[in-house]
Amino acid sequence: xxxxxxxxxxxxxxxxxxxxxxxxxxxxxxxxxxxxxxxxxxxxxxxxxxxxxxxxxxxxxxxxxxxxxxxxxxxxxxxxxxxxxxxxxxxxxxxxxxxxxxxxxxxxxxxxxx
Amino acid sequence: xxxxxxxxxxxxxxxxxxxxxxxxxxxxxxxxxxxxxxxxxxxxxxxxxxxxxxxxxxxxxxxxxxxxxxxxxxxxxxxxxxxxxxxxxxxxxxxxxxxxxxxxxxxxxxxxxxxxx
Numbered sequence: 001x002x003x004x005x006x007x008x009x010x011x012x013x014x015x016x017x018x019x020x021x022x023x024x025x026x027x028x029x030x031x032x033x034x035x036x037x038x039x040x041x042x043x044x045x046x047x048x049x050x051x052x053x054x055x056x057x058x059x060x061x062x063x064x065x066x067x068x069x070x071x072x073x074x075x076x077x078x079x080x081x082x083x084x085x086x087x088x089x090x091x092x093x094x095x096x097x098x099x100x101x102x103x104x105x106x107x108x109x110x111x112x113x114x
Numbered sequence: 115x116x117x118x119x120x121x122x123x124x125x126x127x128x129x130x131x132x133x134x135x136x137x138x139x140x141x142x143x144x145x146x147x148x149x150x151x152x153x154x155x156x157x158x159x160x161x162x163x164x165x166x167x168x169x170x171x172x173x174x175x176x177x178x179x180x181x182x183x184x185x186x187x188x189x190x191x192x193x194x195x196x197x198x199x200x201x202x203x204x205x206x207x208x209x210x211x212x213x214x215x216x217x218x219x220x221x222x223x224x225x226x227x228x229x230x231x
Binding site: 004106 | 223
């Protein structure tokens, strides 16, 4: 099983619909992140959480919300999806004990808003 | 503030030739630098990092990177490219100013490496 699992892998949804992307991890890491990848723009941080009760906005949080239900679970919601939220979404984790090690990424969720 | 630039959208190299993927950065304190690779339909995978110490860092799959403080660069290199190295490569930097940092790195836009047979 993957260390960081994202569901669904692919999703097509209609404009205006609410959608949730889920992330779970078995790394035992305390820190979790949601990124968005667009061609030519690289990775942009949406939200991050350093602990279960900690939620922080990233550089592009508008139109998104998150929930850290447990240390191992971090979900991303699009309250009312719009076409320019079509992108590849990645969840990542890191460990505060060794913050310099780097991130572990999930395989991504490809979201299409029509 | 921290930033990172990957000046090339795409790098083409013949199999067996050396490859270089460029990265430059800007930080206010000491840089912590990372390279990640993304294969098609996969998430990013950690390749290597520079925190302190030797300027030449060795990582996975035969890759290495050279930290150059005066040029604020951290270029990724490999002596002999393989077709299987074809992927998207991301450089990332995290600032560590004397007053501390948030441990959130900034990623570059990515460079597509294409290795031709």
